[in-house]
Amino acid sequence: xxxxxxxxxxxxxxxxxxxxxxxxxxxxxxxxxxxxxxxxxxxxxxxxxxxxxxxxxxxxxxxxxxxxxxxxxxxxxxxxxxxxxxxxxxxxxxxxxxxxxxxxxxxxxxxxxxxxxxxxxxxxxxxxxxxxxxxxxxxxxxxxxxxxxxxxxxxxxxxxxxxxxxxxxxxxxxxxxxxxxxxxxxxxxxxxxxxxxxxxxxxxxx
Amino acid sequence: xxxxxxxxxxxxxxxxxxxxxxxxxxxxxxxxxxxxxxxxxxxxxxxxxxxxxxxxxxxxxxxxxxxxxxxxxxxxxxxxxxxxxxxxxxxxxxxxxxxxxxxxxxxxxxxxxxxxxxxxxxxxxxxxxxxxxxxxxxxxxxxxxxxxxxxxxxxxxxxxxxxxxxxxxxxxxxxxxxxxxxxxxxxxxxxxxxxxxxxxxxxxxx
DNA sequence: TTACTAATGGAACAGGAGACCCGTTTGGAA
DNA sequence: TTCCAAACGGGTCTCCTGTTCCATTAGTAA
Numbered sequence: 001x002x003x004x005x006x007x008x009x010x011x012x013x014x015x016x017x018x019x020x021x022x023x024x025x026x027x028x029x030x031x032x033x034x035x036x037x038x039x040x041x042x043x044x045x046x047x048x049x050x051x052x053x054x055x056x057x058x059x060x061x062x063x064x065x066x067x068x069x070x071x072x073x074x075x076x077x078x079x080x081x082x083x084x085x086x087x088x089x090x091x092x093x094x095x096x097x098x099x100x101x102x103x104x105x106x107x108x109x110x111x112x113x114x115x116x117x118x119x120x121x122x123x124x125x126x127x128x129x130x131x132x133x134x135x136x137x138x139x140x141x142x143x144x145x146x147x148x149x150x151x152x153x154x155x156x157x158x159x160x161x162x163x164x165x166x167x168x169x170x171x172x173x174x175x176x177x178x179x180x181x182x183x184x185x186x187x188x189x190x191x192x193x194x195x196x197x198x199x200x201x202x203x204x205x206x
Numbered sequence: 207x208x209x210x211x212x213x214x215x216x217x218x219x220x221x222x223x224x225x226x227x228x229x230x231x232x233x234x235x236x237x238x239x240x241x242x243x244x245x246x247x248x249x250x251x252x253x254x255x256x257x258x259x260x261x262x263x264x265x266x267x268x269x270x271x272x273x274x275x276x277x278x279x280x281x282x283x284x285x286x287x288x289x290x291x292x293x294x295x296x297x298x299x300x301x302x303x304x305x306x307x308x309x310x311x312x313x314x315x316x317x318x319x320x321x322x323x324x325x326x327x328x329x330x331x332x333x334x335x336x337x338x339x340x341x342x343x344x345x346x347x348x349x350x351x352x353x354x355x356x357x358x359x360x361x362x363x364x365x366x367x368x369x370x371x372x373x374x375x376x377x378x379x380x381x382x383x384x385x386x387x388x389x390x391x392x393x394x395x396x397x398x399x400x401x402x403x404x405x406x407x408x409x410x411x412x
Numbered sequence: 413t414t415a416c417t418a419a420t421g422g423a424a425c426a427g428g429a430g431a432c433c434c435g436t437t438t439g440g441a442a
Numbered sequence: 443t444t445c446c447a448a449a450c451g452g453g454t455c456t457c458c459t460g461t462t463c464c465a466t467t468a469g470t471a472a
Contacts, residue, residue, distance in 0.1 A: 118383060
């Protein structure tokens with residue numbers, strides 16, 4: 001009897017084929033476009049609907065808010081993750097990781113997207129969860145690189161692989177999102193070498 | 207003749223005394239309150255005006271937007287900065303710095319404020335500049351601690367003091383704003399010890 | 413192919429954000 | 443103390459955001 005008062009399922013879950021999928025693709029593309037153009041504050045559902053060529057009612061119904069759009073975009077991005085590097089040495093892998101992060105954040109398209117995602121996560125719990133999940137996935141993908149280094153004895157036994165990877169990314173994201181300093185190539189190299197030096201000294205052994 | 211079309215000075219700059227200063231104090235307090243209550247998206251000029259007991263016209267005229275409020279709050283915070291520690295050893299000073307950053311970000315009042323500031327900086331250039339300036343000030347205040355360590359030979363000659371400090375803060379802010387992982391006390395200690403280990407290994411020598 | 417209904421999209425509507433006008437208050441100089 | 447204009451504040455207006463209603467389109471099972 002209370003069934004009609006329950007939360008109805010999000011549209012798109014019962015008939016995910018054909019049109020529904022096309023609409024999602026178009027809306028997420030328009031979302032990314034809007035973020036590149038004018039950042040998070042330019043991400044109005046109205047505009048996204050117009051660019052995507054769908055009714056604005058649909059956008060409001062399926063994504064609720066700008067933060068909902070960003071969260072879904074993030075989930076979509078998490079699915080298309082790139083494979084981690086394997087250069088044969090831990091130093092090479094960490095340098096590759098740092099360069100990848102740096103290239104992503106300075107990319108004219110991906111940079112604004114990540115800035116918006118970080119902003120949205122500060123406002124919206126759904127976005128915060130999606131962002132947390134995104135980095136958990138990323139770290140898990142790169143963990144084997146550090147584990148290979150452990151096997152080769154490049155860092156002390158007991159070193160936490162995830163903590164090494166966080167140490168590589170952290171200085172880059174800190175400059176990108178917080179202190180707003182430029183992300184030059186040598187910043188990335190320094191992040192990798194500092195993380196490696198700390199790991200070698202046993203700073204990440206628990 | 208084009209004088210009437212020029213940008214008029216921001217209100218509050220010609221007569222900064224008495225009422226104008228009181229209004230600014232009340233508005234910034236209400237801004238902080240709103241951020242603590244509901245985060246950046248709860249920061250509506252209307253609400254701030256009501257809580258501060260001033261006309262909403264005044265808020266729109268002097269601060270323009272939510273981001274303008276955050277930027278001014280940030281400038282106000284930069285003026286009341288705490289003195290850096292001096293424990294006698296570089297390790298002690300870096301630990302104190304990490305603990306200070308961690309305590310600030312986990313503080314029930316300051317945490318939401320910093321989250322909002324980071325979000326606003328991603329949307330608004332004025333905020334981004336204010337945030338950049340804030341951390342430039344903070345780093346400059348703590349630089350002497352590293353320079354004392356340099357003088358004591360605790361890190362190699364040529365080490366960049368600011369880079370050491372960035373290495374301490376970065377993992378904490380990364381978890382706070384990006385990966386959204388909990389900020390425990392041992393995270394702060396590890397940030398300090400990892401930065402020190404990297405510095406000792408010469409990772410921050412240019 | 414047919415039937416059923418999930419999902420979309422257009423239109424009309426309410427609610428609030430933000431700008432404008434203008435009278436009132438008050439800081440600061442003479 | 444007097445005067446002038448900087449700054450404030452209430453009222454009003456407009457535009458845009460976000461919601462609701464319902465007709466139309468199109469997946470999916472039979």
